[in-house]
Amino acid sequence: MANLLPTQIFSLAPEVGKSYYENLAGGVNAxxxxxxxxDGPVALVITRVNAPVVTYVIPPVNSLTLSVELLLVAALLTGALPAFGTIQVATSDF
Known part of the structure; x- marks a missing residue:
């Protein structure tokens, strides 16, 4: 069964990071x-159970969708420019 969490709108100042999903009770497939x-890139930081932290840079006016096993934390980081957009997490037992 899938759980579609509400879409979150982000507007981050330069050099700011913020967590948008956390499951510290063992992780969940998502x-x-x-x-x-x-106009600037934003970095998606993925932390999983027993795995290295992975960062994906999403270019300006672009999108990225990932399937992640045992997700602990999904966070966004900005660089020298501010960033805005949306982030949505769907959890499942896939």
Missing amino acids: SVTVNNFS
């Missing part, structure tokens, strides 16, 4: 979608 509508 799909993470980020839509970057800004």
Whole structure:
């Protein structure tokens, strides 16, 4: 069964990071979608159970969808420019 969490709108200042999903009770299988509508890139940081932290840079006016096993934390980081867009997480037992 899938749980589609509400779409979250983000507007982050330069050099700011913020967590948008946390499951510290052992992780959950999930799909993470980020839509970057800004003029600068935004980094999606994925932390999983017993795995290295992985960072994906999403270019300006672009999007990324990932399927992640045992997701602990999904966070966004900005660089020298501010960023805005949406992030949505869907959890599942896939």
